Amino acid sequence: MNDRIEALVLRVDPYKEADGLLQVLSKEHGRLTILARGILKGNSKNAGSVQPITQCSMILDLKEPISLLHSASTIDFYRPIKEDVYRLAVASVIAEIAMQVSTSNQPDDYLYEITKESLSACAVVPPLLAGCLYVSLILKEMGISPMVDGCVVCDDTKITAISVSEGGFVCSRCSKNVTSKSYDANFSRLFRYTVKAEMQHIATLAKQGEYTIELLGVFVDFFKDYTSIPLKSWEFLRKL
Numbered sequence: 001m002n003d004r005i006e007a008l009v010l011r012v013d014p015y016k017e018a019d020g021l022l023q024v025l026s027k028e029h030g031r032l033t034i035l036a037r038g039i040l041k042g043n044s045k046n047a048g049s050v051q052p053i054t055q056c057s058m059i060l061d062l063k064e065p066i067s068l069l070h071s072a073s074t075i076d077f078y079r080p081i082k083e084d085v086y087r088l089a090v091a092s093v094i095a096e097i098a099m100q101v102s103t104s105n106q107p108d109d110y111l112y113e114i115t116k117e118s119l120s121a122c123a124v125v126p127p128l129l130a131g132c133l134y135v136s137l138i139l140k141e142m143g144i145s146p147m148v149d150g151c152v153v154c155d156d157t158k159i160t161a162i163s164v165s166e167g168g169f170v171c172s173r174c175s176k177n178v179t180s181k182s183y184d185a186n187f188s189r190l191f192r193y194t195v196k197a198e199m200q201h202i203a204t205l206a207k208q209g210e211y212t213i214e215l216l217g218v219f220v221d222f223f224k225d226y227t228s229i230p231l232k233s234w235e236f237l238r239k240l
């Protein structure tokens, strides 16, 4: 029938001649696969609203396993993201992680909100900051947030390195016995702040220092260590 949803378009794959198969994160029903007929034709009225990294409202027939789109209208096109290849690459990492952690036909208000807000942030703040905070919030939600209040092995507060396999900071003594990588104090401080932060702290985080690809890499390593699923968009961003 005519079901109405609010959704973030995460991915679009061409299907048959001019159709698109959309993967969206909807507020009402979690992840959905939606067939959008004719969107790859030049004159499609829905084409603009169903591009990847777009927030839109849709009217559709909800069906398993594939729903059928009737119409879509854009809520937020995230234009600054579409106009900047680097912002788009970070937003694509956010979208791919949202794909991996969402469940089809299972609403998750929190996941929808942080994904929506991270994409909005990605359009205005330094994109790597938005990426770091998003992955950190996802780790927290999965219950695998890095331990940042001291050495994860012995509790020593003098930490010198980060160990993904051990799950957080390690001291110089313990770092010799585990797989870890040393970082300077500034890097570790920014990592700790981000782990502790919630979405509403993003403006404060922006003043703490420069969010680098290395920092996002550490967060992504924690995510990948747990999921073991390749993250194509991350490989692309790393090479930019």
Ligand SMILES: [Zn+2]
Pocket (backbone or CB within 6 Å): 151, 152, 153, 154, 155, 156, 170, 171, 172, 173, 174, 175
């Ligand atoms: Zn230790």
